[in-house]
Amino acid sequence: MKRSFIREILESIDAETISFAGGLPDEKLFPLEDLKKASEKVFENPKNLQYTISNGITPLREKIADFYNKEGFETKASNILITTGSQQGLYIIAKYFQNKQIVVEEPSYLGAVNIFKMNNLEMKSVSLDYDGIDAERFDEVFEKIKLAYLIPDFQNPKGSLYSDEKRMEVAKSVSKYGGYILEDAPYSELYFDKKAKSISSLIPENSFHLGSFSKTLSPSLRIGWIRANEEMIKKFTMIKETIDLHSCGIAQHILNNYLEESKRYEKHLAYLRGAYKKKMEIFTQELKNNLSDFRFEIPKGGMFVFGSLGSVDSFELVQKCIREKVVYVPANQFYLDGRVSDEIRFNFTYSSAEEVVEGLQRIERAYRGGMWKDK
Numbered sequence: 001m002k003r004s005f006i007r008e009i010l011e012s013i014d015a016e017t018i019s020f021a022g023g024l025p026d027e028k029l030f031p032l033e034d035l036k037k038a039s040e041k042v043f044e045n046p047k048n049l050q051y052t053i054s055n056g057i058t059p060l061r062e063k064i065a066d067f068y069n070k071e072g073f074e075t076k077a078s079n080i081l082i083t084t085g086s087q088q089g090l091y092i093i094a095k096y097f098q099n100k101q102i103v104v105e106e107p108s109y110l111g112a113v114n115i116f117k118m119n120n121l122e123m124k125s126v127s128l129d130y131d132g133i134d135a136e137r138f139d140e141v142f143e144k145i146k147l148a149y150l151i152p153d154f155q156n157p158k159g160s161l162y163s164d165e166k167r168m169e170v171a172k173s174v175s176k177y178g179g180y181i182l183e184d185a186p187y188s189e190l191y192f193d194k195k196a197k198s199i200s201s202l203i204p205e206n207s208f209h210l211g212s213f214s215k216t217l218s219p220s221l222r223i224g225w226i227r228a229n230e231e232m233i234k235k236f237t238m239i240k241e242t243i244d245l246h247s248c249g250i251a252q253h254i255l256n257n258y259l260e261e262s263k264r265y266e267k268h269l270a271y272l273r274g275a276y277k278k279k280m281e282i283f284t285q286e287l288k289n290n291l292s293d294f295r296f297e298i299p300k301g302g303m304f305v306f307g308s309l310g311s312v313d314s315f316e317l318v319q320k321c322i323r324e325k326v327v328y329v330p331a332n333q334f335y336l337d338g339r340v341s342d343e344i345r346f347n348f349t350y351s352s353a354e355e356v357v358e359g360l361q362r363i364e365r366a367y368r369g370g371m372w373k374d375k
């Protein structure tokens with residue numbers, strides 16, 4: 001198993017290096033004051049610092065259930081398990097299905113791939129386009145395997161968004177054969193146009209929908225959740241108990257207080273969508289201005305621009321870029337076969353406009369230099 005390139009990079013780069021590598025939100029957009037107020041309230045009651053129940057504090061589960069109810073996806077607090085980030089949600093589900101097979105998108109999220117390897121899940125890839133998975137191939141593979149890991153909204157790394165048709169087709173295959181999908185949805189709220197309907201809402205009994213506050217409020221809280229039927233929530237809760245008894249109670253209470261005023265979160269999300277859309281527009285414009293060979297699709301939300309820089313091995317190029325003090329994630333990291341690839345994932349949410357220009361110019365220098373030197 002290889003360590004996450006991204007985590008290794010985050011550990012090794014110095015302060016002068018411009019990073020387009022991590023899936024990091026923009027710190028300047030964290031609602032510091034509101035979270036500070038929500039935190040202060042937590043420390044008024046010592047009970048908030050006590051051990052708590054494994055599935056998560058009830059008022060927070062009720063509020064998360066309401067996110068779904070507002071969209072017409074009927075959900076009770078008993079359908080929610082609070083997890084330590086959605087990363088732990090993935091781990092719990094993988095542990096439950098250990099030693100089985102699982103369908104994954106190609107490319108896929110490295111953090112999940114490593115969890116599947118750790119739990120001895122054999123992965124079968126189905127190719128992913130900018131409008132979703134190859135539905136015909138998915139149907140063939142899912143018929144036998146009956147378990148799939150999908151990121152339909154602004155996928156990591158591809159930034160792709162499933163079309164309504166692809167969502168329906170996937171749901172149809174699952175209804176036909178039975179089994180489950182793990183719908184990983186940490187970026188779903190970061191849309192620029194309109195929110196897509198989750199696949200899980202089409203197949204509530206055959207899906208595990210994973211959410212997170214990491215990309216919308218703060219990753220440091222480490223709070224995510226699984227939405228599933230009550231029977232599966234009970235099984236997953238038993239696994240969670242063996243891992244950490246419960247997710248941080250203080251963080252859960254902070255979030256619960258923050259969400260008490262529901263309009264506050266909605267307003268924050270609206271603000272975030274606007275700010276990230278602007279950042280995406282700057283990033284993609286600067287890509288055209290400074291790295292004109294890069295071919296990509298304009299993202300409709302999320303945090304990533306994915307594309308290819310023809311005639312170059314993007315893994316080799318990133319080594320040169322590190323010397324130029326700029327980093328991105330080369331796409332070979334996201335393919336199970338570790339193939340040579342000319343594709344790159346850029347994060348557009350973290351860096352400032354000045355850093356974007358400077359960083360892309362450094363990449364262009366490494367790219368041009370590399371091309372000439374190699375020829």
Ligand SMILES: Cc1ncc(COP(=O)(O)O)c(C=O)c1O
Pocket residue numbers: 023084085086087088109111151156184186211212213214219222223224
């Ligand atoms: C697709 C995907 N799933 C899960 C996670 C983990 O998020 P969390 O911070 O909620 O554990 C990430 C983080 O980058 C991600 O991109």
